[in-house]
């Protein structure tokens with residue numbers, strides 16, 4: 837889910853997003869009126885909210901249901917098709933939808949973004965429903981090329997754990 841930087845637990849930002857946004861708005865003020873600027877940010881916040889509420893939350897709830905029912909395996913991430921689809925929803929077309937909106941790139945926001953989120957969302961739901969209906973467990977990839985599965989946090993960034 838896309839959240840404010842201060843709420844991002846692994847690397848919580850030590851600042852206030854509202855203060856930072858106001859600094860950015862001041863840059864915009866060199867050329868635009870407040871109405872124009874606020875309208876842009878309102879639209880951007882709505883796009884992020886839309887991604888979170890319409891795509892992320894229901895897909896996450898479905899994936900969690902599969903974990904609870906033992907149809908998806910929680911031991912390792914990325915070794916099942918649905919885990920990968922869920923990641924792509926956020927990081928592939930979902931990221932393009934959000935960044936495309938912020939960077940005022942309608943083609944990315946829509947065709948490479950929300951439009952593809954819809955397709956991915958339905959792939960996730962269809963596959964999940966199939967597993968629930970049949971009680972079949974998801975296929976586990978025996979090998980994900982060049983992935984070690986090691987999730988140790990790098991000491992350089994996180995210090996001694």
Ligand code: HEC
Nearest residue numbers: 860861862863864865866867868872873874876877940941
């Ligand atoms: C140096 C002047 C300048 C600054 C600074 C600036 N803009 Fe603009 N902006 C423009 C101009 C000029 C256009 C019209 C470009 C065009 O129509 O080709 C524009 C267009 C836009 C548009 C319309 C885009 C579209 O697709 O129609 C939006 C929204 C916008 N700016 C928002 C912002 C925001 C938000 C900021 C600050 C983060 C900002 N601008 C900073 C000059 C500026």
